[in-house]
Amino acid sequence: MAEVIIVPDRADAGALVADEIVSLIRRTPDAVLGLATGSTPLPVYEALRPRLQGVDVSRVRGFALDEYVGIDLDHPESYASVIRREVIEPLGLTPELVRTPPADDPDLATAGERYDDAIREAGGVDIQILGIGTDGHIGFNEPGSSFASRTRVKTLTRQTREDNARFFDSIDEVPRHCLTQGLGTILEARHLVLLAFGEGKAAAVAGAVEGPVTSMLPGSAIQLHPRVTVVVDEAAGSRLALADYYRDAFANKPDWQGI
Numbered sequence: 494m495a496e497v498i499i500v501p502d503r504a505d506a507g508a509l510v511a512d513e514i515v516s517l518i519r520r521t522p523d524a525v526l527g528l529a530t531g532s533t534p535l536p537v538y539e540a541l542r543p544r545l546q547g548v549d550v551s552r553v554r555g556f557a558l559d560e561y562v563g564i565d566l567d568h569p570e571s572y573a574s575v576i577r578r579e580v581i582e583p584l585g586l587t588p589e590l591v592r593t594p595p596a597d598d599p600d601l602a603t604a605g606e607r608y609d610d611a612i613r614e615a616g617g618v619d620i621q622i623l624g625i626g627t628d629g630h631i632g633f634n635e636p637g638s639s640f641a642s643r644t645r646v647k648t649l650t651r652q653t654r655e656d657n658a659r660f661f662d663s664i665d666e667v668p669r670h671c672l673t674q675g676l677g678t679i680l681e682a683r684h685l686v687l688l689a690f691g692e693g694k695a696a697a698v699a700g701a702v703e704g705p706v707t708s709m710l711p712g713s714a715i716q717l718h719p720r721v722t723v724v725v726d727e728a729a730g731s732r733l734a735l736a737d738y739y740r741d742a743f744a745n746k747p748d749w750q751g752i
């Protein structure tokens with residue numbers, strides 16, 4: 494089962510996950526990071542910044558989960574721009590080694606396949622950071638997505654477009670399509686770390702961790718993975734039936750285990 498860690502706030506979650514990433518990079522200077530966008534992973538990136546001072550990150554590689562289709566990649570809210578602004582520049586990563594799904598590829602039908610090939614050629618993702626949508630999506634795999642899916646074009650649900658309208662001037666500007674890693678792609682990462690904060694994510698988190706494994710809640714795919722860490726604040730963890738057990742397990746965890 495997933496290891497669930499309930500923390501007081503976002504900063505604690507960021508610190509916990511950042512520590513794990515730093516120790517990975519120290520062990521493996523050319524580690525492959527699976528990067529997520531949205532507001533959820535920001536505390537991780539913020540916590541990484543001071544921790545990576547003095548650490549050689551020049552060989553660290555990265556693959557983002559998803560990208561909008563239909564907006565210019567230079568648009569400030571394209572995930573290429575977000576990853577550049579929130580990850581590559583502040584952490585000093587080598588831009589050529591960090592990729593986002595190429596939503597500007599003239600051959601979009603096969604672009605996903607080439608992205609998956611690039612991940613494979615890099616040796617696979619060592620640690621995949623994940624947020625979760627209020628409808629249970631991970632990456633942009635909306636309800637109904639196949640657990641075997643690969644990187645491909647998807648249509649965003651109305652709910653996701655409404656959720657993401659806050660990043661744009663209006664919902665009409667939110668793209669309708671995206672190029673997202675598939676659930677099958679995501680499940681190939683060696684370690685999945687899913688973060689969620691706030692009451693609005695409580696139902697999706699409970700469904701993903703404890704509900705039936707169903708494509709209707711794509712986040713439940715994490716139950717098929719052997720190494721998953723779920724880090725939530727009290728509000729996002731408020732609907733977890735086994736919350737007391739998770740707290741007890743984490744409080745009594747040997748230090749050497751990490752997360």
Ligand code: GLP
Pocket residue numbers: 529530531532533534558559623624625626627631632633653657
């Ligand atoms: C976005 C992204 C997902 C993200 C999710 C939650 O649309 N494509 O990767 O996990 O929706 O977003 P947020 O973290 O802003 O709540």
